[in-house]
Amino acid sequence: MNPATIAPASNADRFPVRKETLSFWTRDGIRLDADLYRPQTDEPLPLLLMRQPYGRAIASTVVYAHPRWYAEQGYLVLIQDVRGCGSSTGKFELFAHEAADGAETIAWAQQLPGCNGRVGLYGFSYQGMTQLYAASVAVGAVQAIAPAMLGPDLYHHWATEGGAFRLQLSLAWALQLEGLQAQRRQDHASWQQLRAAGQQLQSEAGIQAAETLLQELAPNSFYFDWQRSPEDDYWHAIAPDLSAIDIPALHIGGWFDPYLNGTIATYQTLKQQTTAPQWLRIGPWAHLPWGRRAGAIDFGAEAISPIDELQVRWFDAWLKDQPERLADEPAIAVFEMGRNQWRSLPDWPTGTLQVWSIASDGLAAMRSDRGRLQLGVSHSPTDDLLVHDPWRPVPNLGGHNGLAAGPQERNAIEERSDILKYRSEPFASGLLICGQPRLYLICESDRPSWDLYVVLSRQTATGLWDFSQGFRRVKQVEAGAGYWVDLQPICQRLSAGDRLCLSVALAAYPAFAVNPGNGDLPTATVPVNAQVITIQVQSAGSFLELPTVAIAVSDESA
Template sequence: MPVRPRETVSMFTRDGIQLDADVYRPQGEGSYPVLLMRQPYGRAIASTVVYAHPRWYAAQGYIVVIQDVRGRGTSKGSFYPFRHEVEDGFDAVNWAAALPGSNGVVGMYGFSYQGMTQLYAASTRPSALKAICPAMLPYDLYADAAYPGGAFAFYNNLSWALQLETEGARLRGDANAYQALLKAARNLPLYDPIPLKPGVLQQYAPQSYYFDWLEHSEPDEYWRKLSPRLEVVDLPMLHIAGWFDSYLSGSLRLYKEMSARSQNPQYLIIGPWIHLPWGRKVGALDFGPEAVSPIDRLQVRWFDQFLKGKDTGILQEPPVRLFEMGSNRWRGFDAWPTPEPKAFYLHSTGLAALSEAEGSLRPEPSPTQQSDTFVHDPWRPVPALGGHLVQPAGPQERSALDCRTDVLTYTTPPLQAELVLVGDIAVEVYAEADSPSFDLCAVLSVVRPDGQVYNFSQGYCRLRDPQPGTPILIPCQPTCIRIPCGHALRLSLSAACFPAYPVNTGTGMREERLIEARILTITLHSGGETSSRLHLPMA
């Protein structure tokens, strides 16, 4: 249906702060449900990096409201990520429900920060809010955004802080700060004396939330107060995620929590996508026409079902829809798959760091202990390549990286039958180092017959004074993948993934300085009583 010209309207929060929004209305007479998005990046963008423009949604029979959160865009007040979104979200939902032409029913959509604003608003249980579509979000801000695996997500967090602070400088008209922060955002300052505290942020944004995130390096009260609390919330939710998204753990954490207790439908869809965009070409691979985002039409069906009361047929479809990489098709499930994990054990000649032929993955453990020793040099840390926490993200060809002598590789023989993995993955290893602290990065890849290697899952952990002989568990990104006959599965282990995570200096100190970084010697054990293994969700 035709859509009226965009109009800009304002509301006032309970403490008198003006929040501005763009409103898109259908041309026709009558009343309509409202779709609300609350975001911090300038409302004209309206998350069109992944979604259809708000005019398209309005043409489907909705009043669409795209609002600048407090202190962003043209909204007044001071911005601190997530801090004001509970009260402001509640006020915004009630205001949107009372707009002229509204029928009093509200739904919310959006990804990343815009996904989180849905949860904060929902936590207050405004009566007008009937359904939401949270996408790609860090539900637990500590574990899913700031410190996944106990290590600071350096690249993501620094990039985001510089983006927010650059825009903050522009909004307050500080040209010097804007230029300095913009330059840093386009060429990340990764090598300052204290890498996690770049001088440009200390000089031009000393009050940034970023320094609070650094200060609270453990899951303390700060994070408990900042993360959304949904214990008493029960709404229909369409959960949207991507296999290579940086916040896949958060989306799944939310889905699993809600599906375990909710009386309302909880649907989950996971595509092969990175954080943005959501298309068929992800990283270095083309996942085919079925990987083109179906999300816009799916969201309209969801909202038609729960805001308009239409029978769209969506409730007769499987509630879990996963894109299977390899076959490049969608598969439906009645619930999140939880197959009994199958162990693949690490075997080695002791030279798994020197040649891909020296380490193997087998379904049975070795009766005798074997060890692989490698050296982590902070001067040349193993670089991040693809995955979910750096750009360019997604699957990348990493055969050259696996040839490094500070990367251990363990590979199955060419598969005699196709291997289907659906669900959660974990790596369990026995390792030790000559320092109080060290990191371990695990990457799972498919090895093609021509020798090309493409990653599909990754995990990371930071260890401080680990007890010798105690297994180390590295949770990895869940997956849904079909590996063909003749291909092989590989596990690569290293002590760095820079700059996705900062280089571990090995000192065990909270504030790590580059000048203090040590060369680390790390030994990984397999076989016997120290049977390091890979836990796979074989379907």
């Protein structure tokens, strides 16, 4: 069933819209400013609220329709600058005030002229998090939410992956937020410097210059807390409490979004603790935009975001008592890449686990035709050696952790001899991977710490295209031990004639800082004492775990 059913045309003739700028004061004396998009009608209407730190005029139009369009569908739409952002007063502190300020905003908004008291929340990324914070406090005041691309566990879902700090993404975000603060102060020089630094984050020199600039202009940026903080009470103190949320939620994610695991975790947590409907949509998108193309692949017209129309139907059901608006919709639908169509699922996760082993003649790093992926358990006695040189670390390419997210063609990068390469035989029939792949790798190293960068790709007649990546930081030597690497959840069809390809490297720079190999905390740039790292990968006992779904005979040829 296709979740991209088109909603009725805009109701602009019925609901001409005007914009008003409104303010209210919090209990501690902070003025929060907002734009209200008000349909011209005497009919009391429900209200949609988005709270965000990027200047309310943007209103997340990088992925959503303009709030005027939502107002034309018969809603009051309120877009608010959070504390210390846009024209709102106070000091911006990442996530610190969003629960209290959000709850106070909702109570105020319910009393606005023309509001019937029913409130829904929408928005993605930081705007998705403001929904969770507010809904966790304003119990009973919110009727439905639509959180997109977020994560309630700030350590595991935002700052790190596999125990490693997300260097490039965190630095880029910190530069953006501090640039907006400079803009508020009308500090033109700092604005220009921060903006220019944000355009240079693909190189080590650019990373070093940006971090130095941030230290100079914003030494109290969250970036430095996130870079240095282990998993401790710091993270729990600022995390949203989901335990009180008991309302319908439409969870929205993307296969190449860095926060997909957080989106799925939020969905699963709320599904377990409440009987209120929890719906899930995952498209073939990076964090933004949500269109038909991600990375180097065009996924076709079906990939164009259906979320605006779906959100209107979602809020119509819960804020206007129109459940029939969702009558033909599946609760869970994900975009099946390869077939490039939406697929309904009975639940998440789904599928049957399939085990693939690795085998090699010892030359899997040197040649792409020597490492093998084999269905079932392997007893190959040959091991592979992999050497990481910190002078020339393996770069991050595509995937979900870099600034240029999405699938990329990997044949050129896999000519490198510091990447292990394992290939299956061509498939005789299709294979559908749907869920979270995991790699169990038995390896040992000559250094106290090392990283594992794992990529799954699809070899087709047109190239080698990655579709899932994972990263893991190993912090101590446990000779002969095995290590799990969780890859990005995915729904990927491999067709007859395709090969499944597994790649393993020891760096993904600059998405993650280069591990110095000596047990020290990694830094933004490669330190002079960074070590050459050699690992020995044992084929026997190592395996790839794939969640697979049976392909119906009716769509086998698709």
